[in-house]
Amino acid sequence: MRRDSKLPRSFYDRPTLTVARELLGKHLVFVRRGVRLSGKIVEVEAYIGEDDPACHAAPGLTRRNAVMYGRPGFSYVYFIYGMYYCMNVVTERKGFPAAILIRAAEPDEGIEKMAASSPKIVRHLLLSGPGRFCRSLGLTTSHSGLDLLGDRLFIEDRGASIGQLVSTPRIGINKGMDHQWRLFDGSSTSVSAQRRK
DNA sequence: AACACGATCTACT
DNA sequence: GTAGATCGTGTTG
Secondary structure (H helix, E strand, O other): OOHHHEOOHHHHOOOHHHHHHHHOOOEEEEEEOOEEEEEEEEEEEEEEOOOOOOOOOOOOOOOOOHHHHOOOOEEEEEEEOOOEEEEEEEOOOOOOOEEEEEEEEEEOOOHHHHHHHOOOOOHHHOOEOHHHHHHHHOOOHHHOOOEOOOOOEEEEOOOOOOOOEEEEOOOOOOOOOOOOOEEEEOOOOOOOOOOOO
16 A cells, blocks of 8 residues: 555654544554555554553553653553453653553454454454454564554554544553543444443 | 462353 | 453562
8 A cells, every 4th residue: 555654753742642533544554474464443542651540551660561651653562361462552752651552443454364363253353352453463462662663563544534433431441440541433343342331 | 489460352151 | 241261460578
């Protein structure tokens, strides 16, 4: 596709909620073994600073969350529950820990490859849910800390739009429930399971 | 060195 | 609706 549509560093170097809102409708691309795998982002969650109790940076700087304290526009992938990976996009200036969890996308390029990684998952749900998203794409902690302005993992603006912006509390956490920092496209059938308010 | 738990998903009742 | 899988990470001793 068009290489000039790759999002610039300045896109990520802004308030996290602004970046999160604008990430919806953009296409995330992962080049695996020279093959493009991609999907249109339809669901994200924002984790902002050490004062956000649900953010991995709440305990302060550690080996694991270090990339969140770095420059914006890098990937942060972590391992959870002994078997899943979750991918985030680092935002805001160097020194301020914040990131956006990619929770779901609508499969686009490389759907057959994704299906091979996640057999018996319906097409439109191959990238639905943070764990499945990484599983279907083949993303692991070895892909953490990658520059999203590089050629292996990046996000493109293809001018796509989303149906309807919806915000709810974040899922799967027991702290920081006072914020509506989960954003998704209410008209997409690829958004992860729980849709309650 | 030992321990409790987690930004999840699937299978099963 | 709920339990089980399965292990890196941060904390405590």
